[in-house]
Amino acid sequence: MTVDSHSTCVVLKNSADSAAISQMNWKEISERKTKQRQALLDRWPEWKLKQAVVDYVTDVSALPTSQLTPREIEIVHQDATSLVHSMRDRRYTALEVIKAFCHVATIAQGLTNCLTEIMFEDGLKRAAELDRHLEKTGEVVGPLHGLPVSVKDHILVKNYDTSTGYIAWAFNSATKDAVAVDILRKAGAVLYVKTANPQTLLSLETNNNIFGRTCNPFNRTLTSGGSSGGESALIAVHGSPMGIGTDIGGSIRIPAAHMGLYGLKGSVARMPHAGLVGSHDGMDAIIGALGPIATSGRDLSLFCRVMLQYEPWLVEPQLLEIPWKQHVVDGEGIPEKLSIAILWDDGVVGPHPPILDALKRTKDALLAAGHEVIPWIPVDHQNAWDIITKLYFLDGGAEYREILKDDPAVPQSNWILSQVPNNGRPFTVAEIFQLNLARDTFRCKIAAHWNDTRLKTTTGRHVDAILCPVAPTLAPPHDTTQWWGYTSYWNLLDFPAAVFPVGRFKAQGYTPLDISAEYTIPVHARNAVEHSVRAQWDPVIYDNAPVSLQLVGRRLNEEKVLAILRMVEDAFDTSRMVII
Template identity: 45%
Template structure:
């Protein structure tokens, strides 16, 4: 540690403080919350409406950032209702506000973004044509995805000044399609947590309840988008890092199968030859259309010609529009993975959603999870086949201390790297799970599964120790979306569980007893008056659910997602 300090001339704490100050100072004065507003924040955990009440955004900027859909905003830019410059400015301002409320930004790129937007306006004026599908849309990007000239740190102090010399391939593609890059967003130390906390950037909090986490590792995106400091962001997922934060933050995401979306240009610690389970890049957005637009734009240029790890499989819009909604869907409903029982609001929301689907004429059958515990453990084992040596090295380099959840992830790993044969054994076991899950799926003849995205809603800080609900679908490499499905209500705290939920059945004896009990206590702990604490602890927290289709069924899962959203709406269920 001493040696490293000598090398850099700075200790890790001062590097972190300096970086956090730099980010804060990059925010223009005119975007700063007034002392009065700041004072008001002390009394409230829920900051979700601050952008609209703080007085920083003009009426027109509020209109732009509150657009009902990304598709509409893009049309408004194309039709010159708004210029790209004013749209960009609106989102810069709103992102600045979001950062002050949640600590979600790592790079402030407003000058270059406005210059980019100006070019786009000029192009539209001169040619009458947009440059591409995303003409003028500000898109936010997770820290560890490279944008030329900006830092990609993986939340590591030792990488605090790691400036990318070129765009990640997906950024290059989105830029050509007309996206404007104006901010980068936080991720946790080494991406090794499902919350967003690092020494370098500090902690990102949920704007719905600052006692809670927006999730991770794409948690900066989640916090930013839930405040509409962005409508569409780019994150990554190898174990749930798109889906957990989306579920915790009232937004949509789609984790595609490996090999659909370009991944060249991510900076992080995993060996680039590790392919047993792979990290994917994906969108997080305020609506389903954002997920579609992202995939359509990403695949329009046939990126498999440049990045040969991708599958040559064009985006097939027909599936989304017509493919799946002409016949009744057959949906598997999984209330519980048999490992950690989800909290009551999630169970309630699942059952409400199932009912709405049935009312819309679809068929819902129970989905009985088989060995999700084994799959979940296997997935984690694949991440750490080399005992996380590169991550340990990068952490050690600055001498920074482990954050609690990273300590949890790294402690107790096997002590030496696997042999190649041991590694192949993991891959073989992965393949056996994929075969047996496909068999179950074929026997049940389902189109998709609806299930929890996590056993909890937005978690209390440093409590996220169960990744199983998302992990298994990385192992299976399934196309998996997350969508908003209500919020925590007072009724979720009644002593009785929701109707039809049997505590013994839902907290099975053969599960990871200890972890299950930890989660159970988080909700069912009681105050002095015997009242269940859950609803108060998790007050204002959104509920997000997971929708799972098979491998390479990205179009299909979005088609079904539209149907589910519509069924919930027709059933009188609010997104939040």
């Protein structure tokens, strides 16, 4: 096993008793890992939930903070930007901040199964060091001084396991940090937990045979999303103010959307990416992106600004040397009157009614604020899925099948492996050349399509961004995710995209908005996937699920996307948390 193609060396070491572990079956490995995790949590019994919660209680979102003091509640409800300012001003110590988040994380784990590696002891020690430094020098260590940050499991953290959801990779600790983790440490962040990701990573739900399934705290019958589903579940209940996720088909945006959070997938080579463990190391026909999940839009900018402040391109040559342009995020060069295109339906799987409602409400708010809104005509979304699945599986799925030979495939792994093209055969070199050409041709086609929007706007400019669903459903029941097209499409194009919350769905008394003037819903399902997704729609199933949307920009325009996001939120004040 190696780290990804953007790293420079193998940085994992086997456990000292690897010979004994190699003789274990998958159930024994799972039992050992989960017992280790629990033993570490048991060191702080005062952070455990004092009451038992029966399985049929679905909404557990308020319980993780239910035992906090008023001061602790104040701490964990602040976003990352507020917290770093408060610690710099000595309103809070780093130690009391990390204790509050460890307390919430402990309870969150018991309710949602969101954690993998417990690093509380190291976190408490580091926080105390930071407090002493500030007391002695009067200066913070860096721009994230004292900020607790959670880390997705497959991202290397020195001295901690990086099992990545695979039984075969359990008990392999990292000998160095990922580039992003190294920057977090230099910036003064406090690392205290790693969070769950699914078997294969190539999944929009979070479930594996080591730790099991991660649930949605707003409705535990629904998924937390994936592959950064541990991050989203933890952050949603205030167990972390900011976390690191990764995204090659929706794995930051889907979990953020399913939890009512903010998430950013940038273009490839903007954010540091070295030091991730996963399948298909060395494959660069389609590459994932590392990015933040947080509780505010400004925290997305904070993360990116800090990452690039430390010039990661000097240690990761694959990165583009493009410093963060905060002045653009703050609005410089952004037109006062935006032109936004709305994608109502991708032409393959139409969205469920609450998502269409959210698009309608956001459109109305943008128009009321003086912005221009036009339709975005969908282009070849099924073809895009066909291309990207070929790029995911250039080896015909061989590596996944090999790693899973002693690790039974969980349902979503079975589903994605059912999408393997070419009858499971590897593509030849000549075929890979043609696939790369098809990818680049598709990108040129959509760039021209975007350019042509200038013919439809009143300003004569092409649209500034695209507003669209994140998925055709709200967080769905476990093991039922089956259409990635609203997120993977933008991965294929390498466009940056930010997810943001617009409300919470309530089933009682729900009546869909009339959107007939905006979009005509097809009478009949256009394909088997859409038929299945339509059959899923029942308001009761999705009760209490967050409702989110996605804002997409042109390649390498992450700052502009975040600037436009702020303007969209000014038009549609999400602090009201409108009940959809």
